[in-house]
Amino acid sequence: MKNCNFKLLVWRQKGPQEPGKMVAYTVNDISPDMSFLEMMDLLNEDLIKKGEDPIAIDSDCREGICGTCGLVIQGLAHGSKQKTCTCQIYMRDFKDGETITVEPFRSSAFPIIKDLVVNRSALDRIISKGGYVANNIGGAPDANAMPISKETAELALDASSCIGCGACVAACPNSSAALFTGAKISQYAHLPQGSPDRKKRVLEMAQQMDKEGFGNCSNHGECEAVCPQGIKISHIAKMRREFFKASLL
Amino acid sequence: MIYNTIPEGTPLNGKVPAGPIEKKWQSHKASIKLVSPANKKKYTVLVVGSGLAGASAAAALGELGYNVKVFCIHDSPRRAHSIAAQGGINAAKNYPNDNDSVWRLFSDTLKGGDFRAREGNVYRLAELSMAIIDQCVAQGVPFAREYGGFLANRSFGGALVSRTFYARGQTGQQLLLGAYGSLMRQANTGKVQIFPKREMLDLVVGEGKAKGIVVRNLENGQIESYSGHAVIVATGGYSNLYFLSTNAKNCNASAIWRCHRRGAYFANPCFVQIHPTCIPVHGDYQSKLTLMSESLRNDGRMWVPKKQDDKRPPNEIPEEERDYFLERKYPTYGNLVPRDVASRNAKTVCDEGKGVGDTKRAVYLDLSDSLKKFGLKYIEEQYGNLFEMYQRITGEDPYRVPVMKIYPALHYTMGGLWVDYNLMSNIPGLFVLGEANFSDHGANRLGASALMQGLCDGYFVIPYTIGDYLAQTGAGKLSIESTEFKQAEKEIQESVQKLVGKKGKKTVLELHRELGLLMWNQVGMGRNQKSLQTALEGIPQLQKEFQENLIVSGDANHWNKDLESALRLWDYMELAELVSLDALNRAESCGGHFREESQTEEGEALRQDEKFQYVSAWEYQGQGKTPILHKEPLEFEYLKPIKRSYK
Numbered sequence: 012m013k014n015c016n017f018k019l020l021v022w023r024q025k026g027p028q029e030p031g032k033m034v035a036y037t038v039n040d041i042s043p044d045m046s047f048l049e050m051m052d053l054l055n056e057d058l059i060k061k062g063e064d065p066i067a068i069d070s071d072c073r074e075g076i077c078g079t080c081g082l083v084i085q086g087l088a089h090g091s092k093q094k095t096c097t098c099q100i101y102m103r104d105f106k107d108g109e110t111i112t113v114e115p116f117r118s119s120a121f122p123i124i125k126d127l128v129v130n131r132s133a134l135d136r137i138i139s140k141g142g143y144v145a146n147n148i149g150g151a152p153d154a155n156a157m158p159i160s161k162e163t164a165e166l167a168l169d170a171s172s173c174i175g176c177g178a179c180v181a182a183c184p185n186s187s188a189a190l191f192t193g194a195k196i197s198q199y200a201h202l203p204q205g206s207p208d209r210k211k212r213v214l215e216m217a218q219q220m221d222k223e224g225f226g227n228c229s230n231h232g233e234c235e236a237v238c239p240q241g242i243k244i245s246h247i248a249k250m251r252r253e254f255f256k257a258s259l260l
Numbered sequence: 261m262i263y264n265t266i267p268e269g270t271p272l273n274g275k276v277p278a279g280p281i282e283k284k285w286q287s288h289k290a291s292i293k294l295v296s297p298a299n300k301k302k303y304t305v306l307v308v309g310s311g312l313a314g315a316s317a318a319a320a321l322g323e324l325g326y327n328v329k330v331f332c333i334h335d336s337p338r339r340a341h342s343i344a345a346q347g348g349i350n351a352a353k354n355y356p357n358d359n360d361s362v363w364r365l366f367s368d369t370l371k372g373g374d375f376r377a378r379e380g381n382v383y384r385l386a387e388l389s390m391a392i393i394d395q396c397v398a399q400g401v402p403f404a405r406e407y408g409g410f411l412a413n414r415s416f417g418g419a420l421v422s423r424t425f426y427a428r429g430q431t432g433q434q435l436l437l438g439a440y441g442s443l444m445r446q447a448n449t450g451k452v453q454i455f456p457k458r459e460m461l462d463l464v465v466g467e468g469k470a471k472g473i474v475v476r477n478l479e480n481g482q483i484e485s486y487s488g489h490a491v492i493v494a495t496g497g498y499s500n501l502y503f504l505s506t507n508a509k510n511c512n513a514s515a516i517w518r519c520h521r522r523g524a525y526f527a528n529p530c531f532v533q534i535h536p537t538c539i540p541v542h543g544d545y546q547s548k549l550t551l552m553s554e555s556l557r558n559d560g561r562m563w564v565p566k567k568q569d570d571k572r573p574p575n576e577i578p579e580e581e582r583d584y585f586l587e588r589k590y591p592t593y594g595n596l597v598p599r600d601v602a603s604r605n606a607k608t609v610c611d612e613g614k615g616v617g618d619t620k621r622a623v624y625l626d627l628s629d630s631l632k633k634f635g636l637k638y639i640e641e642q643y644g645n646l647f648e649m650y651q652r653i654t655g656e657d658p659y660r661v662p663v664m665k666i667y668p669a670l671h672y673t674m675g676g677l678w679v680d681y682n683l684m685s686n687i688p689g690l691f692v693l694g695e696a697n698f699s700d701h702g703a704n705r706l707g708a709s710a711l712m713q714g715l716c717d718g719y720f721v722i723p724y725t726i727g728d729y730l731a732q733t734g735a736g737k738l739s740i741e742s743t744e745f746k747q748a749e750k751e752i753q754e755s756v757q758k759l760v761g762k763k764g765k766k767t768v769l770e771l772h773r774e775l776g777l778l779m780w781n782q783v784g785m786g787r788n789q790k791s792l793q794t795a796l797e798g799i800p801q802l803q804k805e806f807q808e809n810l811i812v813s814g815d816a817n818h819w820n821k822d823l824e825s826a827l828r829l830w831d832y833m834e835l836a837e838l839v840s841l842d843a844l845n846r847a848e849s850c851g852g853h854f855r856e857e858s859q860t861e862e863g864e865a866l867r868q869d870e871k872f873q874y875v876s877a878w879e880y881q882g883q884g885k886t887p888i889l890h891k892e893p894l895e896f897e898y899l900k901p902i903k904r905s906y907k
Contacts, residue, residue, distance in 0.1 A: 072508040073547060124479055148323060
């Protein structure tokens with residue numbers, strides 16, 4: 012494959028309180044084996060050399076597991092490739108000459124810090140209300156004392172593989188964090204270790220979710236479609252059943 | 261820096277307790293002091309870093325009742341780079357009934373590290389490994405299980421037993437989320453306060469003790485001071501010194517380097533690990549390298565064509581024309597030799613002109629036999645996410661042709677700040693955990709042992725040993741209005757002001773790449789006196805370039821990635837000199853440190869125990885000045901150093 016040229020339309024916003032706008036850039040001679048973020052690095056190098064302010068982007072592991080990066084590319088959280096994080100998108104997936112729009116993950120619960128960087132600490136606060144087993148370190152019984160079926164362990168791991176990127180929130184028309192929260196609740200609802208405090212967990216995490224300003228889930232399924240880990244909305248259903256049981260009984 | 265004469269300081273003592281090796285930790289715990297529950301709440305502990313070591317330490321200390329403040333450079337503690345560890349975590353559980361034991365884990369780890377670690381520390385690590393697994397399972401970490409419901413194990417390099425616990429290819433993620441959960445639980449109770457987006461830029465020392473830190477708020481550029489009774493640094497390793505590594509982009513050496521500048525000794529800096537199974541470099545624009553878990557070597561075979569410059573695709577090269585070089589040279593361990601051995605051999609076959617791919621700097625990792633033998637479902641279950649990752653990055657589908665191209669890359673640093681048996685540095689009150697310290701892996705770390713060490717330090721060592729320090733000193737905090745804090749703040753402000761608005765021609769990224777390339781070529785998998793001198797002469801030129809020709813954009817009061825990177829780059833440039841100097845001083849080969857002058861006839865690493873059976877701990881003397889070398893002699897009472905052989 013030959014090298015390509017692209018037009019970019021990128022969201023620029025100086026600070027949390029300032030107005031933002033889309034700004035056009037061109038990038039030329041881009042290798043198809045370059046990652047999307049490497050292409051953005053190249054653009055930023057250009058801007059720095061020209062004395063302009065580079066585009067603020069956050070990224071870290073660049074292998075799809077830390078959940079730091081997260082851009083809305085061509086209108087889709089993490090771009091159009093399924094089960095793929097922003098840092099795992101490669102330029103071979105775009106057509107030569109294509110115009111690519113790049114925006115931050117938008118939600119009122121994710122205030123913009125600068126350009127494409129948002130504050131997602133609301134997700135940490137949801138976890139702090141019960142996204143764990145509430146036992147102290149030390150005194151744990153032997154790890155094989157409690158057999159757990161392979162299927163159960165796999166289901167729990169499916170849920171627990173969430174990377175906390177917030178794409179589900181960005182994709183949801185209601186800005187709901189139901190997939191994020193549901194996955195954590197579902198992990199512990201499947202496991203015997205999560206049993207003692209399962210009622211408290213679901214009630215308090217759901218309450219925090221509301222408090223942060225995330226919307227409700229109305230089953231659009233957009234979250235599942237963009238989730239880089241392929242987490243299923245069945246975990247939201249699991250959360251609802253947990254919530255229902257905890258509220259009634 | 262003058263490097264032909266190295267000033268030598270007083271020898272160091274690691275303070276490993278006396279007594280039989282299996283009783284050392286027990287008797288040490290019985291002898292150290294306790295802080296009463298009522299007094300714990302009077303102490304504030306600052307924890308820098310929120311990976312496995314930092315998060316587990318902070319959670320454990322919060323549960324005990326200390327006031328804990330956690331600082332991380334990410335927007336959430338869950339994003340620390342421990343999250344990216346793939347393969348697994350070792351523990352001497354002997355669940356598979358394959359004759360594993362604490363002794364074997366201890367001896368594999370000490371031997372794997374080529375007898376350059378402390379016996380007492382390594383034994384403690386092996387001893388505590390089992391409690392880590394119990395703890396993680398109790399937290400709900402969904403490890404892989406067998407159909408009967410018990411935990412599953414797999415093999416890793418450098419061991420002849422299966423002792424590695426795993427959760428698909430995302431073990432680090434699951435363990436970190438466990439520790440992060442415990443941490444967030446303490447945050448909810450208020451015992452732990454979390455400060456995200458803070459980068460530690462200085463250690464504050466008062467009356468010879470660690471009293472606090474100064475950080476930069478990465479969101480708004482504010483310089484902030486925090487005072488505590490003790491400081492724990494758990495900020496990981498310095499692989500990114502080489503620019504291209506498997507570390508995350510934000511992993512950096514600044515926190516440990518600035519502790520070093522304040523007097524903390526830096527131990528064995530030249531011990532860096534180059535991991536054999538990474539996706540090869542494919543272009544000069546590349547920002548990082550990606551690891552493919554070592555677990556692939558359970559079922560994969562490494563080979564190159566026997567003929568030089570063979571252009572045929574791998575599946576068209578017949579069996580008899582392939583060189584399975586690890587199986588050929590090391591029949592006992594085969595593809596499961598330790599990382600340093602596998603990497604060095606991959607380099608050797610590429611140097612011989614047998615490398616594959618466009619750059620000829622790659623070897624094959626072939627899973628065809630396993631795919632035939634065990635079927636697609638097995639391979640998918642074991643390595644599904646790794647195959648997907650390989651396909652995304654290279655555009656080649658390993659399910660179609662299960663032969664991947666791999667090449668070694670910087671991955672982990674065994675060196676780090678010097679600590680004693682209590683994990684305390686030579687500065688009282690400064691504790692260093694996880695990859696940031698030097699303590700347990702000697703000259704080479706075995707696979708699945710980093711996670712083990714991080715959690716061991718945080719969950720089960722520091723909660724005991726920090727109490728001993730606090731109970732003994734009873735020292736007060738230092739006010740952040742004191743001259744020590746104010747002076748540190750002023751120095752940081754000045755260094756920031758000097759950088760912003762620098763109007764040279766070279767970007768931080770360009771200069772970092774140059775430093776990385778110099779280090780990779782001269783202080784990489786093979787080192788010799790000449791290459792190390794080349795590095796030591798080249799680095800000052802890059803430092804000059806940094807001072808005279810760097811361009812840094814933006815301002816100091818906003819989110820400014822360029823400024824962050826520039827601050828980190830200068831620290832790498834100083835550290836690079838120390839890494840090279842240490843490598844030059846250690847004129848022996850051991851583990852990942854391969855001095856070409858010191859090898860056997862077969863090309864294996866040749867240790868020189870009579871001269872180098874010690875830890876090199878360096879004391880900073882000022883920029884450009886030759887540091888003082890303190891030696892900690894290593895004694896092996898229980899496992900006598902033998903020639904490491906995996907044949």
